[in-house]
Amino acid sequence: MKGLKQVVVAITLLISSLTFGQAKFKVALDAGHGDHDFGAVYHGHIEKNIALAVVLKVGKILEKNSGIEVIYTRKNDVFVDLIERANIANRADANIFVSIHCNANKNTEASGCETYVMGMSKNASNLEAARKENKVVLLEKDYEQKYKGFDPKSPETLIGLTMMQEEFLDNSIALAGTIQREFIDIGKKSRGVKQAPFMVLHKAYMPRVLIEMGFISNPKEGAILDSEEGQNEIAQSIANAIIAYKKENYGANDSDNIVKPSQKVEEVKVVETPVQKPTTTPTEVKKPETKPEVKPEVTSGVVFKVQLSASSKKLDLVPSNFNGLSNISMSSEGTLYKYMYGQTSSYDEAKRLMQEARGKGYTSAFVIAFKDGKKVTVQEALKQ
Numbered sequence: 001m002k003g004l005k006q007v008v009v010a011i012t013l014l015i016s017s018l019t020f021g022q023a024k025f026k027v028a029l030d031a032g033h034g035d036h037d038f039g040a041v042y043h044g045h046i047e048k049n050i051a052l053a054v055v056l057k058v059g060k061i062l063e064k065n066s067g068i069e070v071i072y073t074r075k076n077d078v079f080v081d082l083i084e085r086a087n088i089a090n091r092a093d094a095n096i097f098v099s100i101h102c103n104a105n106k107n108t109e110a111s112g113c114e115t116y117v118m119g120m121s122k123n124a125s126n127l128e129a130a131r132k133e134n135k136v137v138l139l140e141k142d143y144e145q146k147y148k149g150f151d152p153k154s155p156e157t158l159i160g161l162t163m164m165q166e167e168f169l170d171n172s173i174a175l176a177g178t179i180q181r182e183f184i185d186i187g188k189k190s191r192g193v194k195q196a197p198f199m200v201l202h203k204a205y206m207p208r209v210l211i212e213m214g215f216i217s218n219p220k221e222g223a224i225l226d227s228e229e230g231q232n233e234i235a236q237s238i239a240n241a242i243i244a245y246k247k248e249n250y251g252a253n254d255s256d257n258i259v260k261p262s263q264k265v266e267e268v269k270v271v272e273t274p275v276q277k278p279t280t281t282p283t284e285v286k287k288p289e290t291k292p293e294v295k296p297e298v299t300s301g302v303v304f305k306v307q308l309s310a311s312s313k314k315l316d317l318v319p320s321n322f323n324g325l326s327n328i329s330m331s332s333e334g335t336l337y338k339y340m341y342g343q344t345s346s347y348d349e350a351k352r353l354m355q356e357a358r359g360k361g362y363t364s365a366f367v368i369a370f371k372d373g374k375k376v377t378v379q380e381a382l383k384q
């Protein structure tokens with residue numbers, strides 16, 4: 001009984017501290033690179049500057065939230081060791097660690113954003129990303145002593161050093177998934193949630209992610225990443241994801257200021273009328289010729305679908321445009337088209353469809369729900 005009493009007291013204390021706002025959700029923001037470490041440089045775009053600009057914008061949004069405290073690993077153009085970046089977050093007892101970077105590739109066509117969680121990978125491109133970010137340690141003094149047994153050129157050597165902190169993996173993946181979904185919402189190309197051994201993540205003892213916001217080596221993406229507007233948009237997405245994660249795991253508060261792109265569209269009053277009526281109501285679209293029978297649209301009750309992607313481009317709903325998936329529907333929000341796969345009243349079936357979509361390359365596909373034709377949260381739908 002004494003044990004139970006202690007638990008009750010602990011829970012009461014926790015609830016009261018949350019209620020009275022004493023326990024703030026602490027976010028450690030890490031702008032990659034700095035000073036003599038420029039990160040990737042292409043076409044005059046410099047990774048260290050873009051990472052810092054976006055981090056400061058994310059921080060500014062989050063600081064308006066009374067439930068959040070922001071910790072920065074750097075706020076100006078200075079060099080910070082990878083271990084020290086993680087330690088700043090560790091000392092502050094941050095709830096999450098978010099490291100922000102830009103991708104680069106010799107193939108200047110490569111594009112899209114991806115979010116990494118810590119872990120082993122056999123995938124060559126994931127390992128390359130980790131190698132690129134890890135090699136920063138070569139610029140640090142006494143790196144051989146500091147990172148004993150670790151060869152930045154082979155990220156695999158990181159795994160043998162200590163046990164992986166698997167307990168953070170689920171939460172890290174949840175955070176990474178939320179970030180990627182926010183990117184999809186603003187029409188970014190998602191390369192998905194990935195796993196690779198990054199030193200800076202390895203040393204942070206909390207749910208941790210590393211965002212590659214896009215390819216600085218791609219002339220078009222590089223220009224967006226280096227623009228005020230592009231940075232504002234991506235910073236808002238990252239902030240949205242962090243606030244959504246906080247709400248999900250630590251509870252909501254009055255100043256949870258998530259601003260969605262559709263709201264912004266309304267503010268600037270875009271005149272261009274989308275082809276579909278500008279509501280969130282999903283529109284069942286004709287299936288490919290081979291299957292002429294069109295299932296009657298379920299308009300009443302709860303319907304689950306799997307959101308594959310969102311884009312400002314209107315695509316024909318044929319399997320060849322969706323990695324072979326049929327039964328695709330589309331909804332439009334402002335100037336953004338969302339593409340969805342399947343339609344079912346069973347949540348289990350929806351999860352199966354999601355796995356199928358992920359298997360087809362839509363690695364950040366997720367289940368969405370509608371009630372009587374209106375978009376609702378999955379939690380809300382499951383209450384029915």
Ligand SMILES: [Zn+2]
Pocket residue numbers: 032033039040047101102133
């Ligand atoms: Zn970087």
